[in-house]
Each structure stands twice: as C-alpha cells, then as structure tokens.
Amino acid sequence: MKTWKKVVLIIFVLAGITHIVMLNAIPYVVSGIVKKGFLRNGKLESNILYHGSIRTADQVTVPTDNPDTITSRLVYDIRAKPLRINLKIPENVTYWSFSLFENNLDNFYTLNDIEARSRYHSNTVRLVLVKSKDEYEAKSSEEVIVSPSTSGIGLIRIIVKDRYSAEGQKEIENLIKILKESQCEIVG
Amino acid sequence: MGRRIFGVTIIFIISILLGVGSVILSMRAYMARSATRIANNHWQANTLAGSKEAGMYARAIVAMYGTLALNSSEAIYFWTSKDSEGRILNDDCTYKIIGNGDFNTRWWNITLYRDNYWIPNPLMRYSYSKTNVAYEKDGNWVIRLSKAKQNGNWLPVNSSEGSLRITLRLYNPEPTVIDNIRTIELPKIIRGECR
Numbered sequence: 615m616k617t618w619k620k621v622v623l624i625i626f627v628l629a630g631i632t633h634i635v636m637l638n639a640i641p642y643v644v645s646g647i648v649k650k651g652f653l654r655n656g657k658l659e660s661n662i663l664y665h666g667s668i669r670t671a672d673q674v675t676v677p678t679d680n681p682d683t684i685t686s687r688l689v690y691d692i693r694a695k696p697l698r699i700n701l702k703i704p705e706n707v708t709y710w711s712f713s714l715f716e717n718n719l720d721n722f723y724t725l726n727d728i729e730a731r732s733r734y735h736s737n738t739v740r741l742v743l744v745k746s747k748d749e750y751e752a753k754s755s756e757e758v759i760v761s762p763s764t765s766g767i768g769l770i771r772i773i774v775k776d777r778y779s780a781e782g783q784k785e786i787e788n789l790i791k792i793l794k795e796s797q798c799e800i801v802g
Numbered sequence: 803m804g805r806r807i808f809g810v811t812i813i814f815i816i817s818i819l820l821g822v823g824s825v826i827l828s829m830r831a832y833m834a835r836s837a838t839r840i841a842n843n844h845w846q847a848n849t850l851a852g853s854k855e856a857g858m859y860a861r862a863i864v865a866m867y868g869t870l871a872l873n874s875s876e877a878i879y880f881w882t883s884k885d886s887e888g889r890i891l892n893d894d895c896t897y898k899i900i901g902n903g904d905f906n907t908r909w910w911n912i913t914l915y916r917d918n919y920w921i922p923n924p925l926m927r928y929s930y931s932k933t934n935v936a937y938e939k940d941g942n943w944v945i946r947l948s949k950a951k952q953n954g955n956w957l958p959v960n961s962s963e964g965s966l967r968i969t970l971r972l973y974n975p976e977p978t979v980i981d982n983i984r985t986i987e988l989p990k991i992i993r994g995e996c997r
Contacts, residue, residue: 680913
C-alpha cells in the first residue's frame with residue numbers, strides 16, 4: 615500500500631475512534647458538570663438531599679428545566695456503603711416523583727406518588743441504594759435498589775399548581791416544609 | 803526524526819478534528835431525521851429520552867438538551883422551534899399557541915426557552931400549565947407569545963440572541979398518548995404580526 619493511502623486509512627480509523635469515544639463520553643461529561651453544579655463546586659457534600667425552592671431565570675443551571683417544579687437534589691456515592699433514602703410524599707400533590715440517574719444520565723428508577731401510595735399504602739417510602747444486591751439485607755419496610763453505577767444523581771420533583779399566584783406561593787411554602795422531611799443517611 | 807514526529811502530530815490533529823466534526827454533524831443529522839425522533843406536525847419528541855434503550859446518539863443529545871429527562875411513561879416532552887406553518891419562531895413576531903382543551907395526561911405545561919434556558923422577564927413568567935392557564939368558555943385555551951404585553955395568558959419574549967423553543971410536557975400520559983404519539987392533537991402555533 616502506498617504511503618499516502620496508509621496515512622488516509624490511519625486518519626479515518628483514528629477519526630472513527632474519536633467519534634465513538636466522544637459520543638459515549640458526552641453523557642458522562644454532562645453528568646460530571648451537573649453533579650459539580652449540584653454540589654456547588656465542592657462546597658456541598660454528596661449523599662445529602664438538598665432541598666430547593668422555586669427558581670428564577672438567573673438561578674437555573676440545568677438546560678430545559680421545568681419552571682413549575684420544586685426539586686430536591688442528591689449526588690450519591692455508594693462506593694463505600696449503601697445509602698438509605700427516606701422519602702415523604704405530600705398529601706394532595708399535583709405530581710411527586712423520585713428518580714435516580716446513573717452516571718451516563720440514564721433514568722434507571724422512578725417512583726411517583728400514585729405508585730408509591732399503591733405499593734406502600736403510606737406517604738413514607740424507605741429506599742436503600744446499593745451497588746450489588748447481596749451487599750444489604752432489606753428490612754420489611756424497605757425497597758432495595760441496585761444502582762448500575764457507584765455514583766449518580768437523585769431528584770425529587772414536585773409540581774406546583776401555580777407558582778405565579780399568592781395561593782401558589784402558600785402551597786410552595788407547605789410543600790417545602792414536607793420536602794425537608796425527606797432525608798438520606800449512609801447505612802452502617 | 804523531527805519530521806516524523808511532526809507528521810504523526812499532524813495526522814493525529816486531523817483525525818481528532820475529523821472525529822469531533824463528525825460527532826457534531828451526526829448529532830445535527832440525528833436531531834433532524836432520526837428514526838427515534840417523532841414528528842407530529844412541527845412538534846418533535848423522542849420517547850427514548852432517559853431510557854436505557856436509547857442509543858449513543860440519543861443518549862448524548864438528551865444529556866445535552868434534555869438533561870435529567872424522565873422516561874416516557876413518566877413524562878413525554880414535545881418541543882418545537884417552528885410555528886404551525888414550519889417557519890422558525892422569530893422574537894419580533896407575536897404568536898398564539900392554541901390548545902383544544904386538555905390532553906389525556908395527569909398534568910401538562912408549556913414552557914418558553916431561549917437556547918434551552920428560561921427567558922428573563924419582569925413578571926418572572928416562564929410557563930403555563932393545566933392548573934394555571936386561563937381557559938376559554940369552550941374549554942380551549944390560548945397563550946400569547948410576544949414582546950409587547952398581552953391580555954390573558956401571556957409568555958413574554960425579550961430581545962436577545964439565540965433561538966426560541968417551546969416545550970410541552972405531558973406527565974403520566976395515558977397509554978393512548980404514547981400509542982398515538984404521531985397523530986394526537988397538539989397545540990397550534992399561529993404567527994400574528996411581525997415588526
């Protein structure tokens with residue numbers, strides 16, 4: 615094979631490898647940026663649920679954020695030990711959900727208020743996040759969730775009926791109080 | 803020896819540039835005509851958002867433009883950057899977003915973005931939803947999108963760089979919505995006066 619043909623071939627092979635590596639890296643890079651943002655560049659800790667409030671345009675850090683939600687954010691790290699997540703679901707809420715995202719931002723677990731009440735007959739849910747099933751023996755009131763990656767993101771979303779009205783502001787105050795009853799703790 | 807190192811470096815740089823360029827082009831092409839992208843008039847959706855079944859292109863695009871999206875049984879996200887006649891949304895124009903009643907879903911909202919972020923405005927109004935839109939007597943609703951103040955449901959637009967995008971979120975949609983995602987009736991976006 616002539617030298618220039620070899621060079622072209624090498625360029626195409628390397629470009630193809632770059633293409634695949636870059637495409638697969640994008641979700642991990644974005645995930646890293648989101649986690650860094652959630653933890654305010656290291657000022658906050660992982661494995662703690664941080665409860666938010668209604669945001670304004672200058673406070674938004676995530677693209678295509680939903681303005682009608684209040685959220686609690688969690689960056690989990692279960693390399694060392696499992697994480698217990700105690701969730702409190704507000705009564706008469708328009709929509710509540712807890713979702714977990716692995717390191718490539720795949721949404722591997724979601725529980726909404728209707729499913730939670732039907733499954734647990736309660737407004738309280740206890741989840742334990744583990745890296746492998748045999749790492750933790752579940753108690754009767756707990757659901758064990760195996761995370762595909764040892765770190766990731768958790769998100770509570772609550773939809774607010776009307777963030778723009780006085781009545782809606784009262785609802786937000788009440789929802790935030792209830793939201794704060796949801797907490798995380800490292801097991802053991 | 804020096805010439806050889808220089809040659810290898812050049813080959814490496816060209817390869818990286820080609821690789822990066824092809825990622826950008828293929829993502830644009832994917833967004834424009836992917837098989838997993840669903841078009842309903844000028845609205846688009848991707849039911850693989852947030853899903854493990856998403857391929858590497860869908861996953862990369864959702865990571866960048868729909869970060870932390872829920873899977874489709876929990877929420878479907880429709881978006882558009884065009885009016886109902888296929889013209890790109892222009893912030894010098896006034897638009898009516900017209901909805902024919904509610905959707906078959908637990909809750910919905912419509913949000914206006916510029917380059918995927920909310921548009922700052924003195925009212926701090928970024929969205930309308932099932933629970934706060936003012937309905938007409940017949941159960942339909944109209945949201946006006948413009949720089950100038952409007953009566954009724956008004957989403958303010960400012961003068962700035964970047965493209966406008968409207969997102970419709972359907973939370974806990976009925977299975978019929980997912981089954982008929984290409985044909986369900988979505989809001990019409992009618993362009994009015996342009997200045």
